[in-house]
Amino acid sequence: MVISSSLSLSCWVSTAIPDKFHCTELPRAITAHFSCKYITCSGESACIDESHCKRRSLLLGVGALTTSLLHANSIFAQEIPEKFRAFIDKVDGYSYSYPNDWRDFEFRAHDSAFKDRYMQLHNVRVRFIPTNKTDIHDLGPMEQVVTDLVRHKLAAPNQYATIFGVEEKNIDGKNYYTIEFGLESPNFATTSFATIAIGNGRYYTLIVGANERRWKRYRNQLKVVADSFRMLDI
Secondary structure (H helix, E strand, C coil): CCCCCCCECCCCCCCCCCCEEEECCCCCECEEEEECCEEEEECCCCCCCHHHHCCCCCCCCHHHHHHHHHHHHHHCCCCCCCCEEEEEECCCCEEEEEECCCEECCCCCCCEEEECCCCCCCEEEEEEEECCCCCHHHHCCHHHHHHHHHHHHHCCCCCEEEEEEEEEEEECCEEEEEEEEEEECCCCEEEEEEEEEEECCEEEEEEEEEEHHHHHHHHHHHHHHHHHCEECCC
16 A cells, blocks of 8 residues: 555544554545544545444544554555455554455454455454464474364364465565465355464464355455455564
């Protein structure tokens, strides 16, 4: 995401700086609307999505907006793909993009989650646990780490797990694994990407997936989500 140093702002006024916010692609002239602890940024007129107000209720002031958006520029410099939004959590130290027509929802034991309006299994969610490790390589050999994650942590006892492939990336000195895997249950099957990384004293896991019937059609879209995950310095 690229934010111009020249900002034209339209907003509601308060004084708190957001900890978690959303952004779409930002042109030079920005119309910004504040929804709770999130910012929704767009080049067009936007409205507040009331569904985002269930858990997060903070409005921002003009000065706080300028500070926050400029800060977002430094922590989320990657370009937001067309038809995607960015979710940025600068308290817990991570960000990612998701399709802009998805809605947030509560997913047990996860820090953030968004889903397709109509298909419950078509979603993305992020969780993290504390760790004294400093890098994903500290967990051991990649093959062992990935196998243990998919077959013993992500798969339920009644699910058969298949690992289709693994990618390793280093971005700004931070290492990431992205795994493509399938889970088959007696009544349904899903295919997903999981991106994992370690930083900020946290072991992060992002999972984005769909049911098996929709996977071929939406795989490329979901890969964008998986590849967009970044750890932020906090």
